[in-house]
Amino acid sequence: MNTSVKKLTRLGMLAAISIVLLLAVRIPFPPAPFLEYDPADIPLFISAFAYGPYSALILTLVVSVLQGTTVSAASGIIGIAMHFFATGGYVLVAGAIYKRNKSKKTAVIALGAGTLTMTALMIVMNLIFTPLFMDVPINAVLGMLLPIIIPFNLMKAGINSIITFLLYKSTGKLLGV
Secondary structure: OOHHHHHHHHHHHHHHHHHHHHHHOOEEEOOEEEEEEOOOOHHHHHHHHHHOHHHHHHHHHHHHHHHHHOOOHHHHHHHHHHHHHHHHHHHHHHHHHHHHOOOHHHHHHHHHHHHHHHHHHHHHHHHHHHHHHHOOOHHHHHHHHHHHHHHHHHHHHHHHHHHHHHHHHHHHHHOOO
8 A cells, every 4th residue: 555545544543533532531621611621632642743743733634623513513613723723833843843853752852842832822822712702801811821721731731742652652553653
């Protein structure tokens, strides 16, 4: 089988796993019921390590649109944009760092940098989109940054990064990388 067909098939499989994970695992974040932990980004993070930042970014776009038009349809275009920019930033940064030197130490650095990138981007995205989506003043969002939004995004990206670190080597073998 052609290597590009294999890669496309494997990326499609990772997209499907992401959607299944979003359907199967959604844990509310008690301080803010509109926030939920889900492991759906883990296959996207793995794709950044396995296939590089640009393939992972394209996969993130596909998954963001699929999630935003099916499972998370209530958030609509705003949810699609927020997911794409935050997770897209993560996979670009983490994938680019890991691509330079594929070692455990570099993986840890890449996952940490990705977590911080995603958290920073979610601050910006929440300041832009949350007032529109939830019809609240920006001051309300500013008041949620330190006690809710930043800890939630650090927790979500951090947990998904740890799981990615634990799974990548065995999953990479399955993906043929």
